[in-house]
Amino acid sequence: MQPKPAGQRFCLYNAEELDEILQLMARQAAALLPPGRAALVGILRRGEPLARRLQQYLARDTGQPELPLYPLKVKRYADDLSLLHAQTALTENPQLAALDLGNTTLLVVDDVLYEGHSLLRTCSYLSSLGAQEVRTAVLVDRRSSKQPIHADIVGACLQVAPNDIIECNVPPYEDTWRIEVVRHGAKR
Numbered sequence: 378m379q380p381k382p383a384g385q386r387f388c389l390y391n392a393e394e395l396d397e398i399l400q401l402m403a404r405q406a407a408a409l410l411p412p413g414r415a416a417l418v419g420i421l422r423r424g425e426p427l428a429r430r431l432q433q434y435l436a437r438d439t440g441q442p443e444l445p446l447y448p449l450k451v452k453r454y455a456d457d458l459s460l461l462h463a464q465t466a467l468t469e470n471p472q473l474a475a476l477d478l479g480n481t482t483l484l485v486v487d488d489v490l491y492e493g494h495s496l497l498r499t500c501s502y503l504s505s506l507g508a509q510e511v512r513t514a515v516l517v518d519r520r521s522s523k524q525p526i527h528a529d530i531v532g533a534c535l536q537v538a539p540n541d542i543i544e545c546n547v548p549p550y551e552d553t554w555r556i557e558v559v560r561h562g563a564k565r
Contacts, residue, residue: 384542384559390533392554395516398532399427402514403434405530409512410482412439417446418473418503420487420495423547427516428486447473449485449502451495465498478508488545490515490531493524500526517543517556 390398417432419425425448436443450468485499490513500511514530519537533556535543542559546552 384561387558387560388555389535389558390556395532395554395556398516399430400434400438402516402530402532403431403438406431406484406512406514407435407439409529410435410444410484412441414480415444415482415484416476417444418483418485418499419446419448420485420499421448421450422550423488423545424486426547426549427488427545428484431484431486431514444484449473449499451499465494467498467502469502473503474506476506478503478506481508482510482512483508484512484514484530486514488516488547489543490518490522490526490528493522493526496528497524497526516545519543 417428419428425446428446432443432446435441447470449470450466452466483503485496485503487496487499490496496513496515500513503511512529513526514532515528516532518528518531518534520534521536521539535556535558537543537558538560540561542561544557544559546555546557548554
């Protein structure tokens with residue numbers, strides 16, 4: 378595991394509260410996704426296990442089989458919000474290219490919508506594969522997107538200072554399921 382960024386930490390949501398949020402997100406997703414013609418795309422890293430949880434809640438709530446889930450590696454920022462790639466890096470998934478995306482509604486799942494680069498790059502990629510309908514779901518929307526992208530389903534809106542970090546602790550990447558804010562104070 379990577380070391381956690383330094384600063385004051387505050388737990389905003391615990392595991393029980395996050396399960397309730399994800400159940401609500403699943404109910405919203407059920408209203409957007411046509412039965413038998415939908416799939417989930419989980420942005421690696423933390424979007425994929427969040428998509429798995431949504432997949433389970435959707436199956437339970439709708440009585441339908443679990444939706445197919447396809448991981449997609451997309452990266453721009455590190456967990457501490459330091460820039461890793463000037464252009465958002467996306468590793469293509471050949472399984473997605475093999476789908477009939479013209480007749481499949483996709484729900485892209487990510488942990489945090491920050492500036493919007495990853496979601497925009499993902500939606501653009503899926504569109505280039507022929508996707509006709511792409512929906513998006515994020516656990517946290519920071520309300521600071523710099524791109525023309527929004528989430529159709531939002532678990533929590535958290536407006537924090539620009540240099541504060543929202544950490545979504547999602548198993549298996551972390552031991553405990555929770556959301557924390559890491560406060561660094563004002564930039565100098």
